[in-house]
Amino acid sequence: MSKIESFQNLIQQKIKELDLEKSPVELYAPMKYALTMGGKRIRPLLTLLSCDMFGANVREAIPAAIALEVFHNFTLVHDDIMDVAPIRRGYETVYKKWNQNIGILAGDAMLAKAFEILVESNEVHIKQLVGLLSRVAVEVCEGQQLDMNFENSEMVSLPEYLNMIRLKTAVLTASALMAGAIVANTSEKNQKEIYHFGENLGIAFQIKDDILDVYADENKFGKKTGNDIITRKKTFLYLSAHALATGRSLSLLKKHFSDTNMDDVNRVKEVIEIYDQLKVKEIAESKVAFYYKNALANLDNIDIPENSKVDLYNFAEKLMIREY
Ligand code: IPE
Ligand code: IPE
Ligand code: MG
Ligand code: MG
Ligand code: MG
Numbered sequence: 001m002s003k004i005e006s007f008q009n010l011i012q013q014k015i016k017e018l019d020l021e022k023s024p025v026e027l028y029a030p031m032k033y034a035l036t037m038g039g040k041r042i043r044p045l046l047t048l049l050s051c052d053m054f055g056a057n058v059r060e061a062i063p064a065a066i067a068l069e070v071f072h073n074f075t076l077v078h079d080d081i082m083d084v085a086p087i088r089r090g091y092e093t094v095y096k097k098w099n100q101n102i103g104i105l106a107g108d109a110m111l112a113k114a115f116e117i118l119v120e121s122n123e124v125h126i127k128q129l130v131g132l133l134s135r136v137a138v139e140v141c142e143g144q145q146l147d148m149n150f151e152n153s154e155m156v157s158l159p160e161y162l163n164m165i166r167l168k169t170a171v172l173t174a175s176a177l178m179a180g181a182i183v184a185n186t187s188e189k190n191q192k193e194i195y196h197f198g199e200n201l202g203i204a205f206q207i208k209d210d211i212l213d214v215y216a217d218e219n220k221f222g223k224k225t226g227n228d229i230i231t232r233k234k235t236f237l238y239l240s241a242h243a244l245a246t247g248r249s250l251s252l253l254k255k256h257f258s259d260t261n262m263d264d265v266n267r268v269k270e271v272i273e274i275y276d277q278l279k280v281k282e283i284a285e286s287k288v289a290f291y292y293k294n295a296l297a298n299l300d301n302i303d304i305p306e307n308s309k310v311d312l313y314n315f316a317e318k319l320m321i322r323e324y
Pocket of ligand 2: 075076079080083085140144168169209213223
């Protein structure tokens, strides 16, 4: 078994051990559903890989790793309400299976649960780790609010978009890596570099998610494709298309992102036609490669033997070529 596989097994086992068979069942059943129906477990794996890379025992990083995964799953439960998303990880979303109030409350409890798990960490790290999770929780909310604000603006600049995805997605992958670095007591310089590695990786990851939202195989992706178009998200694909389109294409694009009375199936089809004509998928892929390269440069700068970085290099590469 590879190191990554054994870490993944450890994460799965710890999540299974969470005590979620409780009452009221209307609160706990959706929490359990959100936490156990799949998921790539990227963030806790990043925490363990970082801790391991900096030479500490990964068991020390387990509370932080699981806390971050619980936190991430909370954001997804609420995100699906905000994005009116019907499917997640191949299953009905929590608010669809139950209802919105159930989704809101299960999410709230998961957020609190994340802190409850986090404070199981070694006492010497608790203050720093709680500071880290509190900060990232507020930042993710900032990102989510910007993401929703942008639904109603015709044009969003590239820096505005990048800041939004940094906040909604990249600060969490950065913090996951940082948590491992904190537990391993590595130098401040290394902590900074691993954080920036995670930030660049997270930005690449979100642009890739924008691509997959349009072009993935729905069965593998586990989410409804085209949902970003339906909800008028200002994704990297949209920004690129808006910058390149002229004449009829531009007016059609604008119409599809403003007129809410149109049939969604037709909307998605026609927007994808514009995206294809303008080859925005290729532009987005080169942006993914750019941020991935930046991430690798951060990893290069970390002051530890090169051979300890191998697992993280390999995992980052796998993430960039993911299809779901
Ligand atoms: C989904 O994250 C939310 C984004 C930041 C795009 P993941 O793609 O890591 O979701 P799961 O946990 O594997 O389902
Ligand atoms: C991910 O944004 C950010 C958070 C969930 C906090 P998306 O809305 O793009 O994520 P998916 O596509 O629903 O997984
Ligand atoms: Mg969203
Ligand atoms: Mg969403
Ligand atoms: Mg998405």
